[in-house]
Amino acid sequence: MPDDPRSPFDELVQIRNAGGAPLDRRDFLKAGGAAAAGGALAGCRTTGHILPLVVPDNRYIPGVPQHYATVCRECPAGCGMHIRVNDARPTKPEGNPRHPLNRGKLCMRGQSAVQGLYNPDRFPQPMRRDQHGRLVVTTWPEALAMLQQQMRQVALAGRQADVVWLGRLETGTLDQLLRDWLAAFGYPAPLYYEAFAYEAVREANRVSFGQDVVPYYRFDRAKMVVGFGAEFLQTWVSNVQFATDWAMGHSYGHTHDPAYFINIGPRVTMTGANADEHWQLRPGTEALLAMALAERVAFHAGQTLHLPAGVPPGLGMSQSAAAERTEIPADVVDTAAQRLARNRPSLLLPVGYGNLNAAALTANLVLNAVNAMLGNIGATILLHHPHALSGAARARDVAAVFERAHGGQVPLLFLHHANPVFNFPAAATVPAALSKIPFIVSFGWWRDETTKYAHLVLPDNYPLESWGDYAPIPGLTGILQPGRRPVFDTRPTPDVLLWLAAQAGPAVQGPILHRIEMPPVAALPADVAPVGSNWQQSPSLPNPTPLTYDPPAAIHSFDAYLRRAWQLRLAPNAPPAEQAAAWRNLLMAGVHLTTEAEPAVATEPPPGRLGPPINETLPTTTLEGPNGDPPPLPLEAEFEGSGDFYLTSFPVVQFFDGRQANRSWMQEIADPLSKLVWDSWVQIHPDTGWRLHAAEGSILRLETPYGHGEWPVHLDSFIRPDTLGIPIGQGHRDFGMFATDVGEAPQRLWTPRLDAAGGPIPMGVKVKVTNTGKTRPMANLQLEHWQRDKRIAQACLISQAGTPAVRDKEPRATFYAFHPTPVHRWGMAVDLSSCIGCNACQAACYAENNVPVMGRSSCLSYREMTWLRIETYAGDAWHPPTTMNPDIRFLPMPCQQCGNAPCEYVCPVFAAYHTDEGLNAQIYNRCIGTRYCSNNCIYKVRRFNWYTPMWPKPLDQQLNPAVTVRSKGVMEKCTFCVQRIEQAELTAKAQDRPLRDGEIQTACMQTCPTEAIVFGDLKDPNSRVSQLHQQDRGYRLFWEENTFPAVTYLKRTKFVLNGLAGQPNPEPPL
Amino acid sequence: MFFSLRHLFYLAAVLLGVFLWIFYFQDMPYRSAPRQPISFSHRIHYERQIACIFCHADVAKSAYAGMPPVLKCMGCHREVIPYYPDVAKLHRYWREQKPIPWVRVFWIPQYVHFPHQPHILAGVQCGVCHGDVGHENRVFEVVNFNMGTCITCHRAYGARTDCFQACHH
Structure with missing residues (x-):
């Protein structure tokens, strides 16, 4: 490295x-x-051309952005998305408010969908492997002919049953089409590979309740949450929905009876940072702790615990002996058990991905039993609403494919957006297996570690260019529609499949089209077949030839297939006009909801709506291993290797399983806890660093029986001294210009073995560590995490939150006159009790405001350009953090839009000045780059363009035309999304009405999953933001400087604030 | 000789160019009218009493005034003088389903946000900025679009003059 x-x-x-x-x-x-x-x-004076439309489109006025409802496919959660399209260019994703999962919110990965669409590393056209093994460009007819020839050869050899489809998770119509298509050619059913397939969760649910599912979780109903490291606020199952629900049930801003959250694991994750208690569990003893907790809960609840067969019936030791093994004191466990027995329903979450080890399945089984005993099944855990992830293949099944490939038994492999080479442990030798497959065809968007081995690439349209649907839970389906015509010469994969079926003749095509009640139709030649139709409804400049479809010909496109399938479903026996109207309405809503899905997604269910808990009626099955023998269910995990350190590899919010790594925003937006960018690292405890003579940036060599690698050190005390933490997602070797050769992947160290549930074991090895003596600079965007009594991110006790006791001091009077704000004074309120540090607001700001990405070298000099940053602090001087109560506080820091701004007085050219609506303006074309304003800003929110910003093509197509693109030598800053303010004012004026409160949504406020950010007019005493400004918890940052900021922070609320040594620590109520 | 006569000539030419640019062309009240792909005459259409907004239909709805779609031109010219050479050009664009690459005449830099919509809603006549287009055969820039022009008008009509929120954001 x-x-x-x-x-x-x-x-x-x-x-x-x-x-x-x-x-x-x-x-x-x-x-x-x-x-x-x-x-x-650069804005040089050019004239250029104005191209009119050829045929007008009554849905489209040039210059007015359009919003198309579609589905975010950046992870398998399936949130609804509205994509803003500026003159045929999708520029900004926003959540679909009508989608019941995410309710108008998106996470940072969803915000980066446009960077996937305009990724500079996408395949511009089909590729084939030449005789030197390189991927070279080819044409669609040639590429399709190649594939047809290979499929014919497979058929001649009679080896159809050995063909493998390895793709990302699909549901709904495409899933159906895929299954029909594969069956029609005699191929086996598709394998949907997801790195996070939750094998241990599904296996535990299969054994306990007879249902092999990832259930839905209702965090808003839980009065207490206990998580064994499940990263439900970042990557786990459906993180936006969970974040919103969790805030409803946990944040003081949304409920005055917040739920108590205990997080358990060797390391504080971003999710764990929001916990009220953190238990630093010894790795491998999850099941032991779960059992100890279960015994105490059963005792306090006076109920009997029903464990499935195969699970050890009890601890087999005393609580104190278990406490010695787990290193969690018995009284702490007992207190939590008392809480669980009293606060129902509660939610005990299974073991998270970073903590998966051989005992995880046992722990999940015990936790299932506790959940059933407490009546949580059916209340907070909805087994009858399985998530789509329940349909993903287990890693065991995918590994079996590679096993067969090793033996030369796979003649043809279809790859559809799956990257097992990166996601599998390196010791699993997936590349060696792939190189034994005679023909691999990939439908990938871009080159990655797996597509590298493809013989033929037929690039798929990006989801923002595609038709489709996706059903995250039964009864709830989101509809994908394209926001533009394809950026490159790509074709939708289902179109290619339909074309291949048509070419293969009626015997193959018949069963596929029978599904949508259509007869087989004649094949079209390769150069005209699967193009065109999926642009039909997208805004296009200039318009293609008006396309008309008679239904039989249209069956060559998935667009028509999908429409037909939905029309049959929505209005089966209605006349065509009615069917078309039903389809149009569905497209506009973007989501199809039936009563089946309602209990899982309704935001505020009346109490008792679900009826009695259903745990009594669920059958219990016995555990079966891969060979039919029950596998050992240990209470404690064994670790491979002879090293001194445990390893936890944790997913991070920005990269998911690594698929979002090739996006400049994801690389440059700082990790929520470490604040590192453009790198991967090994997180170690400072004591460990002392022992290893390692400081921040020292490069350690980590070695396990399966591999080795070098990582730079990040010192952080929120990890056990005997554990190393490495983020998942970096360390790509072949993944485009932003991700290649950045950092190192922890998969190099993992064991290739799988657990009893058939899932990977990221925490299955012990690591030997040596200090290489080398160092490297770390691009860390926040060096100081201790507040040193600066009172930046403040907190208060929940018991006092609504009382004047928590009030901050008022600003002193000033004898200078305030700037007049005759009509509006824009302001913001940020509720720190809701902020979970997920960075969604920051990504939204990048997308909305054309914020440039500067790269690692600039970040090393703190020259990142972000307008809004999340500051992470651990406690404050009076309430220092402890491992039990890490007290991590996230603070979103936009420009404070001071009423008395230090930046304005020092600008020699009047580029920084105060507007009559209270904004601290920055006029880019007037700025001469003295940087005085930045020096004088006490919040450090002004950013200077040291270099000309760069958007490698076609990323420049993402730029928002409503915001000026700044150039070198210019200062820039947060403007409270002034373009949105102006647009709303204009709209109100055009409609001759006053502005409504909440009408203006800044990009950060719009996407915040927990609604921590509220924007509005401070002159209007009835606006939401004005009322929040009046709250007792409100304080303004650095009030003593008399800057009079327009942003009020509401103090984070805690059940317990750590006292100083010797002071009594208040006990939280049970 | 260190400087040849030819070098001197080049230098003089460059200096003259710079001089002309600074003192003449840059402050010229208008620029020459660019040649358009179809020699469309606003005058002829104006004389037939076709309102600006008939063709530039988005002006009250969008930031852009909007150029008429080719179909709109064809709406009349399918029948009206279809064999006139320039109309024949239009027909060719329509047959090929291609947009007409009109050359841009009126232009402001991208750090100025000028939406047409509020100006039209406030009753500003098109000619205030675009000149007497109705009497021009080939459109040219009459008003120099500099900040003084904008500010003068904004002050005169009591419109917003906040640098940042009105224009430069």
């Missing part, structure tokens, strides 16, 4: 920063692209 991890993007940045010379040919070409992008944005 290089000492300075530098992505290809960073090399590009270096060239630019150095002035562009000297260049070799390759660099010249790269820099040329950059210069072209820069030149287009």
Whole structure:
């Protein structure tokens, strides 16, 4: 690994920063692209052309953004999305408010969907492998002919049953089409590979309740949450929905009776940072602790615990002996058990991905029993509303494919957006298996570690260019529609499949089309077949030839297939006009909801709506191993290897399983806890660092029986001293310009073995550590996590939250006159009790405001350009953090829009000044770059363009036309999304009415999953933001400086604030 | 000789160019009218009493005034003088289903946000900025779009003059 991890993007940045010379040919070409992008944005006086539409479209007025309802496919959660389209360019994703899962919110990965669409590393056209093993461009007719030939050969050899479809999780119509298509060709059913397939959760539910499902969880109903490291606020199952629900039940801003949350694990995750208690469990003893907890809960509740067969019937030791093993004191467990017995319904979550070890399944089984005993099944855990993830293949099944491939038994492999080479443990030798497969065809969007082995690439349309549907739970289906015509010469994979079926003749095509009650139709030639139709309803400049479809011909496109399938479903016997209307209405809503899904997604159910808990009626089955023998269910996990350290590999909110790594926003938006960017790291406890003579940035060599690698150290005390933590998602070797060669993947260290549930064991090894003596600089965007009594992120006790006792001091009077704000004074309120630190607001700000990405070298000098940053603090001087109560506080820091702003007085050219609506303005074209304003800003929210910003093509198509693109030498800052303010004012004026409260939504407020951010008019005493400003918990940052900020923070609420040594620590109520 | 006569000539030419640019062309009240792909005459259409908004239909709804879709031109010219050479060009664009690449005449830099909609709603006549287009055969820039022009008008009509919130954001 290089000492300075530098992505290809960073090399590009270096060239630019150095002035562009000297260049070799390759660099010249790269820099040329950059210069072209820069030149287009430089604003030189050119005329250019105005292209009118050929045929007007009554849905589209040039210059007015449109919003299309679609589905976010960045992870399997399936949130509803509205994509804003500016003149045929999708520019900004926002949540679909009508979608009951995410209710208008998106996480940061969803916000980055446009960076996937315009990713510079997408395949521009079909690719094939030449005789030297390189991927070279080809044409669609050639590529399709190649595939047809291979399929014919497989059929001639009679090996159809050995063909494998390995794809990402699909549900709904595409799932149906895939199954029909594969069956029609005689291929086996598809394997949906997801790295996070929750095998241990599903297996436990199968054994306990007879249902092999990932259930739905209702966090808003839980009066207490206990998590064994489940990352439900970042990546786990459906994180946006869970974050919203969790805030409803836990945040003081939403409920005055917040739920108590205990997080358990060797390390504090972003989810754990929001916990009221954190138990630093010894890795491998999850089941032991679960059993100890279960025994105490059963005791306090006076109920009997029913454990499935195969699980040890009890602890087999005393509570105190168990406490010694788990290192969690028995009285702590007992207190939690008392709480659980009293607060019902509660929610005990299974073991999270980072903590999966051989005992995880046992722990999940015990937790299931506790959940059943407490009546949580049917109340907070909805087994009858399984998540779509229940349909994902287990890692065991996927590993079996590679086993067969090793033996040369897989003649043909279809890859559909799955990257097992990266996600599998390196020791599983997936590449060796892939190289034994004679023909691999990939439908990938871009080159990744698995697509690298493909012989043929037939690039798929990105979800934002595709038709489709996705059902995250039964009865709830989101509809995908394209926001534009394809950026590149790509074709939707289902179109390709339908075309192949048509070419294969009626015997193959018949059963597929029978599903939508259509007869087989004649095949079309390759160069005309699967193009066109999926653009029909997208805004397009200029319009293609008006397309008309008679239904039989339309069956060559998935668009028509989907429409037909839905029309049959929505209005089976209605006349065509009615069917078309039903389809149109469905597209506009973007979501189809039946009563089946309601209990899982209704936001505020009346109490008792679900009826009695259903746990009594659920059958219990016995545990079966892969061979029919019950596998051992240990209470304590064994670890492989002879090292001294446990390893926890944790998913992070920005990368999911690594699929979002090739996005500049995801790389440059700081990790919520470590605040590191453009890197991966090994998190160790400072004591461990002391022992290893390692400081921040020291490079450690980690070794397990299965592999080794080098990671730089990040010192952080919220991890056990005997455990190392490495984030998942970085360390790509072949994944585009932003991710390649950045960091190192922890999969290199993992055991290739699978657990009893058939899932991976990320925490199955012990690690030997040596200090290499090398160091490297760490790009850390927040160096100081201790507040040193600066009172930045404040907290208060829940018991006092609504009382004047928590009031902060008022600003002193000033004898200067305030700036007049005759009509509006824009302000914001940020509820720190709701903020979970998920960075969604920051990504939304990047997308909305054309915030440039500067690369690792600039971040090393703290020259990142983010307008809104999340600051993470651990306690404050009076309430220092402890491992039991880490007291981590997240504080979103936009420009405070001071009423008495230090930046304004020092600008020599009047570029920074106060507007008559109370904004601290920054006029880019007037700015001469003295940077006085930034020096004088006490919040450090002004950003200076040290270099010309760079959007490698076609990323520049994402830019929001309503916001000026800044250039080198210019200061920029948060404007409270002034373009949205102006647009709303204009709309109100055009409709001749006053502005409504809540009409203006800044990008950060719009996407915040927990609704922590509220924006509005402070001059209006009835506005929501004004009322929040009046709350007792409210305080303004650095009030003593008399800056009079327009942003009020509401103190984070805690059940317990850590006292100083010697002071009594208040006990939280049970 | 260190400087040849030719070098001197080049230098003089460059200096003259710079001089002309600074003192003449840059402050010229209008620029020459660019040649358009179809020699469309606003005058002829104006004389037939077709309102601006008939073709530039989005002006009250959007930031852009909007150019008429090719179909709209065809709406009349399918019948009206279809064999006139420039109308024949229009027919070719329509046959090929291609947009007409009109050359942009009126232009402001991207750090200025000028939406048409509020100006039209406030009753500003098109000619205030665009000149007497109805009497021009080929459109040219009459009003120099500099900040003074905008500010003068905004002040005169009591419109918003806040630099940041009105224009430069």
